Amino acid sequence: MIEALVLAQCPCSGGDPGAGPLLIFGLVACAVWLVHRIGGKDGVSRMSKVWKIALVVVLVAVVAIVIINKQMGSSPGTDAAKSAAQVSPPAAGLPRLLDLGSTTCIPCKMMAPILEELKKEYAGRLQVEFVDVMANPDAGRSYQISLIPTQIFFDASGKERFRHEGFFAKEDILAKWKQLGVDLTAAAPASAAPTFSRMEPARADDRPKTAICHMCDGDINPETLVVVKSAKGDVRLCGPHCYFIMYSCLTEDKTDFEKKVSVADWAGGAAVPATAAVFLYGAEEKTGRPTLKAFALREAAEKERQAAGGNILAWNVLQEKELATRCGFCDRAVYPEDAALVRADGLFTWGCCSHCALGVAARTGKDIEVHERDRLTGEMIVVKTASGSVASLEPKTAVAWFGLRKAPDGKFVSAGCFHQGFFVSEENLKKWVEQNPTATGKAVTIAQALADKMNLSPQQIQKACKIGECAPK
């Protein structure tokens, strides 16, 4: 019975038969033999026989437990070994150094103080792990090493980037990380994660539903209203741009979709079929951001053009322009004036929000540079990534707001791209939250926001913002 109990707890019982079960089996066999010997002696009272049997049984149990504890304690890589085949993802989007060795081989022993130093000096920037392959032979097998010690370098997404066999000096390890694009010495130590959050709005959103844009949650100006007829009723949007953002995320068949769309006539407010309207396409003087006014009559548009400037475009031309620039992560239509600028591999793209901008690193697998403005003050924040982690951050105090909202089932989910942002400091973030009483979410480090994207599977990235969640409901 003890054997069965002990084996059930044994960490080896689920995998290849290791040394543990054999040892325990041997011990139990010895115990049975001992008990037999004791029982066979003459002159031993029945009572003391029972005591001796109990003593041996207890001894066997204690020895077995010690062996099991020793095995579990000396194999910090047990979990790593279990998941090694699929490469375990890093805990917090950190690059990882895995050393597979033993506690007895000489070069392995020389690695131990180096690993300890790296662990301490680069805490929060590098995960350092040691696996004793003598105590945990499964790990050695699953990483297919041929000699010990072997050091394996994983990037923040969990991908193996390099391996080295034999003793590896500390400066050589650091130089190798740098060569792989991870400059551990330059990166600032991870500052304490911000703790600020507001999960309940300071004030309930008391606007009537018909006055709220389906896409951006902004106020609807009746002069720029766009209405999309859907099976579930009218979808109201604050203007043509929010319409095209929604359109770019739709997963359904879009044939003749524009027939469902009407726009408000700037000159009188009446609803006009979108395809019959003309659009005065101008630009805000300060930012260059496009301005759009729809007209039922060309003469009215012409009159406004003479007063305000711009060009008159038909619906199909407007659509082409609006859909030409996309988010490099989620593929939504975007105005560069609203977006974060992203440089990836020498090419430029945009992030429709700060978090999508970081997501370009996950979607492309490239090191990227993100330029995004503080949502409160417009100050610039620059993030550079290397191998899926933050390599540099300017200013170092910058933090991200992860906008969340309560789903009907009570769980908090992302509030969408319009509700995310970067701030140069947690102070600015708090001020912005104060100014936006209906905003809910939490402050996170930019490293965490990046890690959240890096941990997405290719399938999840493919589906980003194309899961129909922006479709008319």
Ligand SMILES: [Zn+2]
């Ligand atoms: Zn809107």
Ligand SMILES: [Zn+2]
């Ligand atoms: Zn996006």
